[in-house]
Amino acid sequence: MKGESTNTLTEAQQEIRDECRKVAMMLIEKNAAYGNSALNPVRIFSKADTIEQLLVRIDDKLSRIVRGAESGEDVVLDLIGYLILFRIAKRRAGGES
Secondary structure (H helix, E strand, O other), rough: OOOOOOOOOOOOHHHHHHHHHHHHHHHHHHHHHOOOOOOOOOOOOOOOOOHEEOOOOOOOOHHHHOOOOOOOOOOOOOOOOHHHHHHHHHHHOEEEE
């Protein structure tokens, strides 16, 4: 954040910043581990475009939340990550700034 200083942020603002950093680090770590598979998938079987594949993953995460089938993973964190990747894919496709 421009002019960010821990002394000038409220507690809630610091928590927001910390959660955003956590999401960013998770996305960067997964990108390093899996390559750019979310934004540039290999497409061995599926021929769906990147945006459609991200929407399927988002649906899967929402389904797990609704069904209570999170099985030890942080589904909400994953969902936030996929929504960010979706925004990037849309921007790359010229659909969003």
